[in-house]
Amino acid sequence: MTTPTEAAPGYGLSAWLNRPVDPEASFFDYTPPDVTAEGPDGMIYALGPRDLLMAAGLNNQRLFVIPSREMVIVRFGRRDPTWHDGEFLARLLDGQAYEASTEKRTARQREKMASFLATRQMVALNSTLALTEAQSEAIRPIIERRTEELVSLRQARTANEPLSRREKRKLARSLRRLMRETDATIQSHLTPEQQRAYEAFREEQRETLREQRR
Secondary structure, X not given: OOOOOOOOOOEOOOOEEOOOOOOOOHHHHHOOOOOOOOOOOOOOOOOOOOOOEEEEOHHHOEEEEEHHHOEEEEEOXXXXXXXXXXXHHHHHHHOXXXXXXXHHHHHHHHHHHHHHHHHHHHHHHHHHHOOOHHHHHHHHHHHHHHHHHHHHHHHHHHHOXXXXXXHHHHHHHXXXXXXXXXXXXXXXXXXXXXXXXXXXXXXXXXXXXXXXXX
């Protein structure tokens, strides 16, 4: 569990490791959006114990294990867009606020979230449409711009909750307009056969979203 690999320098066997990891490593293109690099000095909490292990669950649920301190820490709770492992551990282990600013941290999390979602969407599109290399190069920037705008809209909604009915309708219109514009731009790079497959793909996504809202 405590042995990283070259491909995943911050990850062992089903456990995140508090190891030095280059924040620019391609490894972070495939990690959950709420797991961010703490810079070259540490993965989870740079000032924390080297033997710190972490299991990261949905909605910022966490299991921290620190053998050197004989500690096991479990965190349950709803999703929190401001959650940060270093902040939590700094207060818990050292009794002090985390040194990084919230503003910078939020911006870094937003960028990571957008990159993660764009990568997932491109994998799904390639699997569904068998994109050519030229199509992938043309479509990826479109997906990246869309996900950046989506993340910004959703974080703005979270920061301003509870929203009024009027604000919710305005946000919903903005989201629908963004999706329509993105779909049209993507389809302009597809063959007629791919366009039909894309429409079916998007309808399946919309149905999944409708089921989640019920």
